[in-house]
Amino acid sequence: xxxxxxxxxxxxxxxxxxxxxxPLRFEAFKESIxxxxxxxxxxxxxxxxxxxxxxxxxxxxxxxxxxxxxxxxDALSGTVMESSFGGMLGMFGGASILENxxxxxxxxxxxxxxxxxxxxxxNNTMQKHLKSSSLGGDMIKSIEDIIDARLNELSPLMVKxxxxxxxxxxxxxxxxxxGVFGGAIGLVSSLLF
Numbered sequence: 001x002x003x004x005x006x007x008x009x010x011x012x013x014x015x016x017x018x019x020x021x022x023p024l025r026f027e028a029f030k031e032s033i034x035x036x037x038x039x040x041x042x043x044x045x046x047x048x049x050x051x052x053x054x055x056x057x058x059x060x061x062x063x064x065x066x067x068x069x070x071x072x073x074d075a076l077s078g079t080v081m082e083s084s085f086g087g088m089l090g091m092f093g094g095a096s097i098l099e100n101x102x103x104x105x106x107x108x109x110x111x112x113x114x115x116x117x118x119x120x121x122x123n124n125t126m127q128k129h130l131k132s133s134s135l136g137g138d139m140i141k142s143i144e145d146i147i148d149a150r151l152n153e154l155s156p157l158m159v160k161x162x163x164x165x166x167x168x169x170x171x172x173x174x175x176x177x178x179g180v181f182g183g184a185i186g187l188v189s190s191l192l193f
Contacts (some may be wrong), residue, residue, distance in 0.1 A: 006167065008020070009021060009163075026159075033147075034148065034151060037143075038140075042140060042144075044137070047139050047140055048131075058126070061114055061117065064117060067110070069110065072105075076105070081094070
């Protein structure tokens with residue numbers, strides 16, 4: 001009986017009202033799946049909660065350690081050479097004299113930036129901006145677009161195959177026991193009435 005009911009979800013059986021409901025109402029079925037996903041798994045609150053938890057895990061130190069601070073040194077060197085010190089440095093070798101400071105500058109700059117990104121003030125500012133950003137809304141829109149794209153790829157036959165696969169893998173004993181209990185109830189009913 002359970003197998004018949006499952007079959008009737010996908011196949012129209014003559015003279016049985018409601019059979020073949022999934023192919024007949026497939027667009028509504030897809031919309032229901034989308035609504036289920038968006039209201040149960042990907043709500044604004046759940047996305048914000050996810051980002052709040054992830055914000056605590058953000059560690060910018062490895063990023064800073066791998067950053068090349070040469071552009072900052074080049075900008076500083078350019079500024080110094082264009083200033084009144086530039087003429088004085090020109091007498092001692094010009095910009096090439098500053099080149100010896102590139103590595104120490106880079107080390108000091110990394111250390112200073114690491115102190116900044118590890119500070120409470122920086123982390124509070126970053127969390128404030130992440131919370132006020134539209135990242136959560138953008139994420140929900142992206143998830144919704146992914147779900148829509150996948151649902152548009154589905155056909156009633158594909159849904160039928162997925163349901164049958166799910167039943168065969170996980171619910172086969174439920175079908176068997178449903179048949180046993182259905183048969184037992186039918187037998188008892190026929191004996192009593």
